[in-house]
Amino acid sequence: MRLLRKKQYNIPGEYARVSQWSKERDLLRIAHVTPINVLDTTALLKKMAARYGLPQLKITWRKGKCVGHGGIDKDFNPHITLPTSVYEPTFEHSPCERLRVGIILHEFAHILQYMKAINAFFEDGDVMPNENPYCYISRKVGGHGLNFVSIFDKLLLEWWRLDAPANLITRYKLTAAGAPSTKVDPVEYPLKVQP
Numbered sequence: 001m002r003l004l005r006k007k008q009y010n011i012p013g014e015y016a017r018v019s020q021w022s023k024e025r026d027l028l029r030i031a032h033v034t035p036i037n038v039l040d041t042t043a044l045l046k047k048m049a050a051r052y053g054l055p056q057l058k059i060t061w062r063k064g065k066c067v068g069h070g071g072i073d074k075d076f077n078p079h080i081t082l083p084t085s086v087y088e089p090t091f092e093h094s095p096c097e098r099l100r101v102g103i104i105l106h107e108f109a110h111i112l113q114y115m116k117a118i119n120a121f122f123e124d125g126d127v128m129p130n131e132n133p134y135c136y137i138s139r140k141v142g143g144h145g146l147n148f149v150s151i152f153d154k155l156l157l158e159w160w161r162l163d164a165p166a167n168l169i170t171r172y173k174l175t176a177a178g179a180p181s182t183k184v185d186p187v188e189y190p191l192k193v194q195p
Helices: 002-007 016-021 025-032 038-051 101-123 133-141 146-163 166-172
Strands: 058-062 069-072 078-083
Touching: 016 025, 016 146, 025 101, 025 146, 038 058, 038 078, 038 101, 069 101, 078 101, 101 133, 101 146
Parallel strands: 058 078
Antiparallel strands: 069 078
16 A cells, blocks of 8 residues: 555656655646747756856766666766657656656756755864765765755746746646745745755
């Protein structure tokens, strides 16, 4: 019975753990079925990068289908890798490995998670002697845990409030602030999320 209850939260195109822990499942589902082309993706990422003070964000495109990736390089510069193949909800059953709003926000949440860890590296006394900063940051990030999900939820709400097209808001009959009972707080940078 417990497995069946968990399965109902799974959202196609998202990791099971993330979709189960997310408090914004409706927005998560909408984001993962909303296709977006390469030009609009670039514009959205530039807007989000400016919002969070990441002008050096590097965007890499892979032809066809691929898994997205967001993180930092060895010089601590943020980068994101996305597929060029756009999700077509009328023809394709699964949005996996296709370009859609959900994958953009997911990978950008990883970037913010890394940037928060970089800030902690320079402020925190939890640094091991002679530890490589990149290794410290990678150790602190922790993948798709609760910290990641809370950042991702805030990005979903922010996208819905600031960047979602008007036709989506009308189609899904949600307010611009997410579900009617949801209070939207702006995402703070550096993020104030507990690890």
